[in-house]
Amino acid sequence: LMVVAPSGQSFNYADAGYGALDLGTRGNLAWFAHKTGHSRYLDRPKVQRLTESARSRHRDPARLSHAYLVWYAMAEESKSEPLPVYWKADGKNPVAVMRAERDENSGFYLGVKGGSASVNHANMDAGSFIFELGGVRWSVDPGNQSYNQLEQVMDGALWDRSQDSPRWQLLTKSNLFHSTLSVNGARHNARGFAPISEFQTDRSPEIVTIDLTEIFNPLLDRAERRFMKMDADGTLRVEDRFVPNDSTESVSWSMITRADVQTMEYGALLMQDGVALQLVIKAPDQRNLSVISLDPPPRVYDKRIPDLKKIDISIPGYLLTEGQHSITVELSLDRRKHSGRSQQYQPGGRKR
Numbered sequence: 001l002m003v004v005a006p007s008g009q010s011f012n013y014a015d016a017g018y019g020a021l022d023l024g025t026r027g028n029l030a031w032f033a034h035k036t037g038h039s040r041y042l043d044r045p046k047v048q049r050l051t052e053s054a055r056s057r058h059r060d061p062a063r064l065s066h067a068y069l070v071w072y073a074m075a076e077e078s079k080s081e082p083l084p085v086y087w088k089a090d091g092k093n094p095v096a097v098m099r100a101e102r103d104e105n106s107g108f109y110l111g112v113k114g115g116s117a118s119v120n121h122a123n124m125d126a127g128s129f130i131f132e133l134g135g136v137r138w139s140v141d142p143g144n145q146s147y148n149q150l151e152q153v154m155d156g157a158l159w160d161r162s163q164d165s166p167r168w169q170l171l172t173k174s175n176l177f178h179s180t181l182s183v184n185g186a187r188h189n190a191r192g193f194a195p196i197s198e199f200q201t202d203r204s205p206e207i208v209t210i211d212l213t214e215i216f217n218p219l220l221d222r223a224e225r226r227f228m229k230m231d232a233d234g235t236l237r238v239e240d241r242f243v244p245n246d247s248t249e250s251v252s253w254s255m256i257t258r259a260d261v262q263t264m265e266y267g268a269l270l271m272q273d274g275v276a277l278q279l280v281i282k283a284p285d286q287r288n289l290s291v292i293s294l295d296p297p298p299r300v301y302d303k304r305i306p307d308l309k310k311i312d313i314s315i316p317g318y319l320l321t322e323g324q325h326s327i328t329v330e331l332s333l334d335r336r337k338h339s340g341r342s343q344q345y346q347p348g349g350r351k352r
Contacts, residue, residue: 088196093116098229109130138270163189179256196210197224205231218247236331267280288316
């Protein structure tokens with residue numbers, strides 16, 4: 001329930017899909033309703049709509065939801081507390097969620113993850129995030145891809161999770177195509193683990209911090225990523241702090257999006273579904289910003305996502321002196337009126 005965003009799409013990291021909860025999943029949640037008495041696990045109107053949809057497609061809802069029917073009948077509602085606004089789950093693939101406060105209508109939703117590429121069905125996506133504001137998903141995750149075709153093309157290499165595996169070249173698997181950091185244009189450490197090291201929700205700004213140090217070993221000495229909800233309007237600050245070493249040649253900040261993007265003096269202006277978002281670079285002063293098209297994707301067998309592109313902020317090695325450095329970006333709605341389509345770019349930042 002926590003990973004379903006206001007748009008109705010899920011936080012689709014690893015092999016998850018975009019879709020919200022289906023009838024079978026609702027069946028599993030009904031068990032929680034039976035055990036806890038929480039009405040939030042039932043959502044009777046939603047189940048009715050899903051059942052009618054199954055019938056309209058000539059599918060047997062009872063066959064799809066036998067578990068639900070049993071637990072649904074036994075559930076007795078005694079609690080009606082809403083879902084939490086802030087939530088995290090630790091473990092081998094830790095994730096955290098921040099929603100809008102209950103008295104806000106900003107549509108703010110942030111899903112972040114740490115973890116490791118060594119986990120089953122995982123990607124090199126530690127530090128990545130999806131972000132919604134104003135009814136639009138601005139930062140997207142490429143999500144899953146059918147394994148049938150990939151198995152024919154890649155054979156057993158698809159299931160190889162070693163550092164040099166061709167698996168990590170795929171658009172859906174590579175850190176280069178997720179909203180995270182990359183160093184030297186290289187792969188994340190496949191065996192590294194990124195824990196959630198801070199989860200502060202009792203005062204403003206609310207903060208989630210992910211320790212990325214192992215992910216970039218040995219290319220950085222230390223790295224952490226902080227996500228901060230700055231105000232009730234839903235401004236999100238992403239702050240990356242890192243310590244380079246002699247192996248560090250460049251550090252790149254990426255955000256994967258389907259929005260139209262126009263480069264600006266302050267960073268970039270994103271446009272989607274009639275809504276505008278400002279991407280403001282707070283630090284560093286010297287950097288390179290480019291917008292790289294991922295439609296079509298790099299390889300013919302990669303997943304194709306219409307209008308997919310990468311916003312890339314790079315710091316070259318000659319600017320990386322000793323000590324701590326940071327890349328800080330703020331994302332907030334631009335409420336000024338805009339007209340027309342924004343500039344589109346091909347690989348290398350060339351206007352299309």
